Amino acid sequence: MEIKLLYYLVPSLVMFCCGLYGFLTRKNMIAMLISLELMLNAVDINFTVVNRYLFPGSQEGMIFTLFAIAIAAAETALAIAIIINLYRVTKKVDIDEAKQLKG
Amino acid sequence: MEPTIPILILCLPLLGFLVLGLLGPKMSHKAAGWYGILSMGATMVLAYITACTYFFSGAPEFIEGGVRLQHVVFNQDWLNFYKELTIRIGFLLDPISALLLVVITTISFCVHLYSLGYMEGEKGFQRYYAFLQLFSFSMLGLVVATNIFQMYIFWELVGASSYLLIGFYYQRPSAVSASKKAFIVTRFADLGFLIGILILSYFTGTFNFTDFTGTVLANGSSVNDLVTPLNVVASFGGATFMGCSLLTWALVLIFMGGMGKSAMLPLHIWLPDAMEGPTPVSALIHAATMVVAGVYLVARLFPLYLMEEAALTFITVVGAITAFYAAVVACTQIDIKRVLAFSTISQIAFMMVSLGVARPEIHEGLGYMASMFHLFTHAMFKALLFLGAGALIHAVHSNDYTAMGGLRKYMPVTHITFLIGCLAIAGIPPFSGFFSKDEILSACYENSFVWGAWMSMVAGLTAFYMFRLYYLIFWWDEPDYGHHKPHDAPWMMSLPLIFLALVSCCCGFLHFGKFVTWNGEPYDIHINWTGVAIPSIIIAVLAIALATVMYRKKNDLPAKFAKASCGLWTAAHNRFYWDEIYLFITHKIIFNGICRPIAWFDRHIIDGTMDGLAWCAQRLSVTIRPLQSGNVHSYVYVYLFGALLLGGVTAAVVLL
Amino acid sequence: MFSNPLIYFVVIPVIMLLGIYLCRNMAQIRAVAVTGSLALLALSVWLLVDYLGLRAAGADAPMLYRGDWTWFSALNIQLSVGVDGISIAMLLLSSIILLTGSFASWKINPLPKEFFLWLILLSIGVFGFFISIDLFTMFMFYEVALIPMYLLIGIWGTGRKEYSAMKLTLMLMGGSAFLMLSIIGIYYNGVPEGVERTFNLLQIAQYDAIPHDWQCFLFPMAFVGFGVLGAMFPFHTWSPDGHACAPTAVSMLHAGVLMKLGGYGCFRVAIYLMPYAANELAWIFLILTGISVVYGAFSACVQTDLKYINAYSSVSHCGLVLFAILMLNTTAMTGAIMQMLSHGLMTALFFALIGMIYGRTHTRDIREMGGLMKIMPFLAVCYMIAGFASLGLPGLSGFVAEMTIFVGSFENTNTLNRVFTIIACCSIVITAVYILRVVGKLLLGPVYDKHHEELTDATWWERTSTVTLILCVAAIGCFPNFFANLIRTTFSPEIFKVLGM
């Protein structure tokens, strides 16, 4: 069986949506962060397979993915740091707690 | 004619006004009074010189082939609108303006002199003289106007000076409201005048009287390419509005201005109230000069009115009704000045009717001449009556005849002169009123018997109410005067009385027709004794006799009469409720029905809309506030749906 | 640049700003304000004389004293100045009112320094507006004139001043929003293909290249934009509140000059540049302004606050200005400009007097005053003269202006125009009603409040202020032809060429 591009794109879209769903429903900030990772990874898959299947001549997608992974890692690190900071103050990692600033 | 004297005639009173107005507070009463008198006296002399030159010099610019001409002494551009449409300030000399010059300056001088005594010691004496000077200036400017807009300008100015003089006792609320009423009512009339001018000037392209009336000028041409009345009619090109020709509309509207100033029904209501002013002012403004401005206006435009039968008929009808109405009301008034005021309205209506019935084809426009004649004589005897009334009021400190009675013993000079005035107005020969009124009645009869009979009846009423007044003041019953018995006025008050009485006695014999006619050609007055004069004398005598019976001695006949009249007397006493009607219209309808709703509308609807917009923005701001809930989830929802919607809608719009 | 005399209309106020900034006490502030405004007055009088001389010598350019200095070269925005008789008349008016306004604010309190700073900033806007012929510069000065109003009313005003100041500012800015759009629209459509775009009024008028449909789109915006400032119904509601709450000099300057910016702008921008649309759409605005005239007068009849009365009367009179401008003929426009002059002077006089009376009695409610003629005869007589000028007494300025407008309007053969002319004429009666009502209640009659009897009459600076204004009002009223000719000769024929006149 030939594995077509679509077989990659659909799961990646599903993965993206799962991340989205998780991000929108989870209250725990760590869980939200994980969901965000899912979304970013879905994007990475997209870039990779598109490069592989459609434009095999160049490496743009691949390299983009590499950078995206690095950026995602940085984002996570920073987010975790802020969450820890917040946790120190409120002793919670619940996003619903963080809504004092509003209006 | 050199323009020096005419310019001085206008400038002296103006200067007087400025000097007295600006420097007055620094002057003593005497100085101010004498300055005013001398200024007016000089003006009078100059006016006489001018009039005499016009009438008697026989210079070719004034008279040609026995026909008196209109002569423009000077005409200075004042404000140009477009093309030929220019307001000019000028000096037009023709029979009626010369006549009015004489009348105005004479009466004004008398009043100036008289006021020195009458107003003695009043606060604001200088102001009073300043206003008198202003009025004289305006009135002179009005009569010598060379164009209708100049007339309008001075028309407004006399209105304003009348306002100032009526409200002279400004701390008296009644005087304030009377002056306000006078101004507003005449202003309303002037609105018509203005619109009339707009219509007329638009179609004819000129303001000049000489162009409208087309009276042939020296060397047989008119100024503006022979714009004669016929051309005026032609220039309208038969334009009509609501069934009448536009020219009729214009003339009727212009006449409306005259109705206001001359207190014709229904715009008469201000004149009786105007008696709140000092009595000499009433004599000058509200009897002799300003109130005849309406008559003068019609006379000025008479050749134009002749072109429109309808307008003349309108004038006649209004005049006839007013004459009768005012005469009836005059029979029932208590305030002697109001009696005189209504009598004035009635007499001016006589002049109006006379103009209205005048037709050149009958008797060479007798009505016109008669009207002007009556204007002249009436000015004299009515001023006399008013000044006499002033002397009486000065003596008893009351306006009501109830406070008078039997005064003939105490005030002989006043009595005699007043009587002469009464006889003159009643139309008893040989006093002046007889002659002029007789001419008017003849003109009426020649036009139609109905008008003649009607006006004869009014003439009878006139005799009745005047002698009612006379008897009630000088005979009837003597009230308790206390130990300050009334006495004759000082000389400067008596002198004008005597002078005016003399004039009233004699001026009827003037060959008026030789001087003033509608087309400048002399007209020979001949009294139609059998047809008109004798009957009218009989009517007058009968009316006087009736008055004598009723009012010579104190009796209860008048009271019975009033009771028997089934409310007619009360109605007449209340002037047929015209004031109440006006009050209703102005207060209830205009004030409460228009002004207040508009003010409310402005504050609540217009302003409310603007405030409402601001309120809406605030509300909207509150409403969308939950969007900013502070919850990251909701932010992300909005973000996501925003992005999807943006893509979706745009895709849909672009692809579909 | 500084060889052009017009520039000094902006330079002098700027120097005044500096001067007042350096002042240390009230006397110095007064000295600077009066000297500066006298200099401005002298400048405008000199300009008038010189202008007449130049015209007499045969200068026939539409505007004289032209000067162009490139500003934003990229957009061809220039600092273009130039005047014709109308602008000169307005400059003269502004400098007179600034001078009298300075006198009227002789004892302004608190913060006199700030007050004069803002007042002079306001006048920079006004003067700049009248000398500019570049749309952008004009618009900029226009807005410069608007904003000081907020602080002047908000800080030194009375009553509901914060609300009024805000309303005034926002509404006028609303007007200028429309205006800005129309100016940009004119800029992009005002020149034929291939010619460098310009904001210069004269050039745009000369090209006459705005397509007709664009004119119909832009004209209403420009007219409404300026009309708001000209208190056109239904955008006038800022005026009563704003005037009522403003301090004396601000009311004077605002009603006397700033509202004229509206009329002037309608004429100079809306009609001058877009004659086709003016012809097509005049009827809409004719109806609105016609309503303004009568509506303002009727509203004034029932007000009890002196300033409200005068504000509504301004609505009526300024409505007449716009009304006359829309008649699109020389006579009516002459009348409009004269009415602007006349209304500017007499309304300034009114506001000055109201301020002086209020300063003494501490009330502006006519129901709480009466018989002031006895107590303060000088002020009362001045008030009466102002009243007479307002109701159109011959010999004072109101009459000549109104009559010119009426005659000019009636010249228009359109039935709608005629009908509205007659309706507008009715205002002379209504005006008489409300003026005499005030005069009767306020000045005449018995003294209402016994405490008022101790009050004093005008001081010398107040006399200076009022007498100057009265003299001007009388000068226009007595010698109208001079002003009419000054104005009329400056209507260059090509303005009306398109209108078929």
Place this chain on the structure above:
Amino acid sequence: MDYSQFLVMKQEIGLLVVFLLVFLYDTFMSKRANAAISGFTVLLVGLLTVYGFCCGCPGATESAFAGMYVTSPVIACIKNILNVGVLIVLIQSISWNNSETQAIRRGEFLELILVTLFGMYLMISARHFLLFIIGLECASLPLAALVAFEKNKYESHEAAIKYMLTAVFSSAIFMMGLSYVYMLTGSLYFGEIASVVATESVSVLLIVALAFVVAGVGFKLSLVPFHLWTADVYQGAPTSVTSYLSVISKGSAAFAFLVILTQVFGAVYCQVWEWMLYALIILTITVGNLFALRQTNMKRFLAFSSISQAGYIMLGIIGNNDMGMASLMYYILVYIFSNLAAFGVIQAIENATGKLDMTDYRGLYKSNPHLSFVMMLAMFSLAGIPPFAGFFSKFFIFTGALSGTTSVALYVLVLIALINTIVSLFYYLLVVKAMFLSKEEPVVPAFKSACSERVAMWVTVAGIVFLGIVSCFYNDILLLCQQYGLAGALV
């Protein structure tokens, strides 16, 4: 590889040098000397700015790294504008940064600021989406740290986590969109994408991808409806960071947005994104204004005001022409000065008294006339009142939006924007009202603000007054844009 390509990146290198110097100073200088680091940085950034004006400017469009990086006079100009802004922000922050609470992280603040600035440089110069993403993240991740800077303030952390989560979410969406763009066009170079897009017909997927890209950049610009983080973050962040966020970050994003929309999607898709922008502009201006109406916290108030200002900035893009571009840059310049003037006052008052509420500004004129004067000028300039610079920038942005169009729709858009200026005038005047009109006794006592704050205020006031009246600024920018602007020279 030709390493001389690095020489094209003159400004970036300059900035890196500054960063390294600051970093080294921070690391190796003694604790006492550390207090001077703020001044040191200001000095260096000042030198950098001067350098940018003098030598950093390329003579023409130059590119490096196979066209991934491009610089041109226009780009150098916007970078210089940003430098000026950063300089003012840094001057304003000196007294805050020198306070006791900042003692141990003084240097970090400055370094993070410089790093984000570097990211913005890359965003502006990037002509390849990879470089763009790197720049974007480089500009936004350190900002999260900056927002969380006040360690013992809860609000600061809340703001940071909100910013962090939404920012990462937004970049996920952005990259998702980008992946589709890549799929459809096969390249991440702006120029190549543009040439592919120009030859193909409009596709739904690409429109959605475009919407995602717009959302991603719109997030940085805080366009409605991607703006919701803005107010919370502005309020929670330290004031210096807020002012940095509101002007510099926004300005760079606006320019980058302009580049992406006009360069990548310019040819065919301009019809598409113009309608998107049309809706976004109306929403942004209106919603921003409506929210700002009822704010009392000054920082929050300015947050919403800056949202609506972003809407006005977008007007420079929608015209899709050189004048629009020049107006956008000019608007950013003026906006930097006006907004920083306001923030300068807020910061001075906050440092002195800790007051941040609009009610605390009542009667300020009585106690601190100069501060309130500066604030008033800032408000007038933001509201677009002449003769202040804001008026000119507004006028030019409208002129730019309408340049070369006969579409009535755009006129309507400008009209809506203009009507919105009335609403904005209302709330700007509220501040003026509180300061000048209030009769109450002043809440804030008279105080003398720090020398650095005063310097910053003078600079901003000078900018507000002269940027508009002195015409050379706009003239030169427009000239630059006409020479090196949209007409192909950018790619």
